[in-house]
Amino acid sequence: MNQDVTVSMKVNGTEVSRTVEARTLLVQLLRDELALTGTKIGCDTSTCGACTVLVDGRSAKSCTLLAAQVGGAEVTTIEGLAEERGERLHALQEAFHRDHALQCGYCTPGMIMAACSLLDELGDQPTDEEVRAGLKGNLCRCTGYQHIVDAIQSTAATHGSEGPAGSVSTAAAGPGNAKGNGPAGARPGGAR
Ligand code: FES
Numbered sequence: 228m229n230q231d232v233t234v235s236m237k238v239n240g241t242e243v244s245r246t247v248e249a250r251t252l253l254v255q256l257l258r259d260e261l262a263l264t265g266t267k268i269g270c271d272t273s274t275c276g277a278c279t280v281l282v283d284g285r286s287a288k289s290c291t292l293l294a295a296q297v298g299g300a301e302v303t304t305i306e307g308l309a310e311e312r313g314e315r316l317h318a319l320q321e322a323f324h325r326d327h328a329l330q331c332g333y334c335t336p337g338m339i340m341a342a343c344s345l346l347d348e349l350g351d352q353p354t355d356e357e358v359r360a361g362l363k364g365n366l367c368r369c370t371g372y373q374h375i376v377d378a379i380q381s382t383a384a385t386h387g388s389e390g391p392a393g394s395v396s397t398a399a400a401g402p403g404n405a406k407g408n409g410p411a412g413a414r415p416g417g418a419r
């Protein structure tokens with residue numbers, strides 16, 4: 228028997244409320260109810276990280292959370308990073324573009340959201356190894372990862388310990404976090 232629940236949360240700064248089936252995942256709410264299709268679905272095994280968003284500032288795989296679990300929270304998707312109605316890109320978005328950190332782009336929204344959280348955790352001088360370890364829950368089938376690491380490193384170097392301009396505050400990863408479900412020990416460059 229399906230049961231409907233009414234879920235309210237703040238998404239990209241706007242209060243939203245929807246009545247959905249209790250089994251609705253956060254990623255389904257974002258994509259199907261709110262038309263925020265920048266958040267991708269790349270697997271059904273909680274492995275790829277394409278669905279990564281920020282929940283109360285923490286990177287989270289939105290396919291691993293029920294929408295009802297996120298009631299009252301503040302959710303940020305890739306659409307919420309750019310400022311001025313999308314006219315001014317977030318520093319990480321600029322860096323991914325400038326440093327050729329994407330090819331097909333399917334992993335990119337999740338990768339950027341994970342990187343946003345990661346930079347707040349690691350500060351202004353992370354090592355490549357720390358960046359790779361931090362992104363182990365986000366898979367890319369195209370780039371070979373080095374350009375992704377370069378883009379994140381250049382953002383860290385440019386914006387220092389204050390974090391990338393326009394970043395939302397983040398904290399250590401929590402339930403459903405984007406770091407925990409990837410292949411243990413895999414480096415983002417594992418698909419090279
Ligand atoms: Fe692959 Fe969420 S869709 S981890």
Ligand code: FES
Pocket residue numbers: 328329330331332333334335366367368369370
């Ligand atoms: Fe194609 Fe990453 S750019 S999957």
